[in-house]
Amino acid sequence: MKRVKIIEEFPIPWSEATIQAFRETLLAWYDQEKRDLPWRQTKDPYKIWVSEIMLQQTQVNTVIPYYERFIEALPNIQALAEAEEETLLNLWQGLGYYSRVRNMQTAAQQVMGEYGGQLPKTAEALRTLKGIGPYTAGAIASIAFGEPEPAVDGNLMRIVTRLFEIGEDIGKASTKRQITAYLYQMIDPKRPGDFNQALMDLGATIMTPANLTPELSPLKAFDQSYQHGTAELYPVKKSKVTVTEHSFLAYILMNPNGEVLFRKHGEGELLTGLWHFPLIEQTLVMDEATEQEMLEPLTDWLTGTDLAFSKEQFHLSLPQAYRYDREQLLRHLPLVKHQFSHRLWYVQLVPVQVNQSSNSLSGQLEWLTLEELKTYPMSTLQTKLLQRWLPDLGV
Structure with a gap:
C-alpha cells in the first residue's frame, strides 16, 4: 500500500504526543479563524469537486461568484456531463485554463458511465477520473x-518544509514523497477534511510566501524555521521556467453591415472553442511597418478561408492621414499585453474596413454584431482586446 510504504521510507521525527498536540492546536485555530466560503457549507462531493477545480490557478475571491453561477446552472454531475460546450465555456469565461472545465465534463x-452517477469515495478511485490529480x-x-488523505498543494508544501526545515528542492519527486509521508x-x-483546509487557510493567510506576520502563526511551537529565523529559506524551488514572448496582430474586420x-x-489550438478576432503571429518590426506590410499577413490568411477578398477590398480603418504617417499609425493601433502561464503575448489591434460581406462562412468564422458577441464564449485575452478597442462596450 502506497501510504504504508512512504511512511516507512520517511518516518516523521515527532512523537505521537507531539503529533496529537499539533492536530489539536491546528484545529482549534481553524475552528476560530476558518474562512467563510460557500463550498464549505456543503458536503456534496460534486460541489466540493467544482470548487477545487476552480481554485487551481485562481484566487479564492475571484472563484466565489463563478462557483455560485456554475452550481446554479449545473447543479449536479448529470447536468455537467450533458452540458453543451458553449454553455460550459460561457460559465467558465474569465477563469482561464479552459482545459480544467473540459476535463471536468x-x-x-466517466462518473455517469462507470460509477452510476456518484463520485467514487476514495482518493485512489478519484485519481482515475480525467483532470483529478493527487491534490x-x-x-x-x-x-x-x-x-485521511492529504491534499498536498503549494500551501501545504510550504508549511511542511518550514516546520521541518526540509532543504531539498520541492520540485523533486523524493521531496514531494517526504512531504506527503509526513x-x-x-x-x-x-477530521481529515478540516485538517487539510486548516493548513490551506494557514498557508493563504499567515504562513504565506512572504511570511510577513510569523508571530501570528498558531504553529510557532512546532515550527523549526520560526524558531531559527529561517522561514524565508523554505521551500527550496528550482529556477522558474523561462517565459517566451510572442507578437500577434489581431485584425478587427468590419463589414458594411456593422x-x-x-x-x-x-x-x-490554444483557447480551443473560444471566439476571437483573427489572430496572426507575426515578426514585423512594428515601428518600421507600412500599411501594406500590416495587411499582408491578413491577405495570406484570407486565402485559406471562405472569405475570398482581394487586397483592394479592404484597408486600415483609420483616418487617411494616419495611414500614411508611421508615427500616427502606431499611436492609433493599441497594443495589449497578456500572459498565458509561461507565454507572454503582445497583441497589436489592427482595425480593417472591408467593402463587402460574405454570407457563406464555415462554422469557425462568423460575422457578428457586438451585441451578439456577448453571448459567445470568449477568453480573457479577447475581453481585454474588446475593452481596449471599445472601452464603453461593457464586456
Missing part, C-alpha cells in the same frame, strides 16, 4: 468522504 461523463483527489476524499502521519483521522469577423479556435 469528461470526468463527469484534488485528496481534497475531495478528505472533505466529502472523511478519508502529512499522512500528521493528518487527523477524525458586423465584425470572429473566429472560433479549433481542436489543438
Whole structure:
C-alpha cells in the first residue's frame, strides 16, 4: 500500500504526543479563524469537486461568484456531463485554463458511465477520473468522504518544509514523497477534511510566501524555521521556467453591415472553442511597418478561408492621414499585453474596413454584431482586446 510504504521510507521525527498536540492546536485555530466560503457549507462531493477545480490557478475571491453561477446552472454531475460546450465555456469565461472545465465534463461523463452517477469515495478511485490529480483527489476524499488523505498543494508544501526545515528542492519527486509521508502521519483521522483546509487557510493567510506576520502563526511551537529565523529559506524551488514572448496582430474586420469577423479556435489550438478576432503571429518590426506590410499577413490568411477578398477590398480603418504617417499609425493601433502561464503575448489591434460581406462562412468564422458577441464564449485575452478597442462596450 502506497501510504504504508512512504511512511516507512520517511518516518516523521515527532512523537505521537507531539503529533496529537499539533492536530489539536491546528484545529482549534481553524475552528476560530476558518474562512467563510460557500463550498464549505456543503458536503456534496460534486460541489466540493467544482470548487477545487476552480481554485487551481485562481484566487479564492475571484472563484466565489463563478462557483455560485456554475452550481446554479449545473447543479449536479448529470447536468455537467450533458452540458453543451458553449454553455460550459460561457460559465467558465474569465477563469482561464479552459482545459480544467473540459476535463471536468469528461470526468463527469466517466462518473455517469462507470460509477452510476456518484463520485467514487476514495482518493485512489478519484485519481482515475480525467483532470483529478493527487491534490484534488485528496481534497475531495478528505472533505466529502472523511478519508485521511492529504491534499498536498503549494500551501501545504510550504508549511511542511518550514516546520521541518526540509532543504531539498520541492520540485523533486523524493521531496514531494517526504512531504506527503509526513502529512499522512500528521493528518487527523477524525477530521481529515478540516485538517487539510486548516493548513490551506494557514498557508493563504499567515504562513504565506512572504511570511510577513510569523508571530501570528498558531504553529510557532512546532515550527523549526520560526524558531531559527529561517522561514524565508523554505521551500527550496528550482529556477522558474523561462517565459517566451510572442507578437500577434489581431485584425478587427468590419463589414458594411456593422458586423465584425470572429473566429472560433479549433481542436489543438490554444483557447480551443473560444471566439476571437483573427489572430496572426507575426515578426514585423512594428515601428518600421507600412500599411501594406500590416495587411499582408491578413491577405495570406484570407486565402485559406471562405472569405475570398482581394487586397483592394479592404484597408486600415483609420483616418487617411494616419495611414500614411508611421508615427500616427502606431499611436492609433493599441497594443495589449497578456500572459498565458509561461507565454507572454503582445497583441497589436489592427482595425480593417472591408467593402463587402460574405454570407457563406464555415462554422469557425462568423460575422457578428457586438451585441451578439456577448453571448459567445470568449477568453480573457479577447475581453481585454474588446475593452481596449471599445472601452464603453461593457464586456
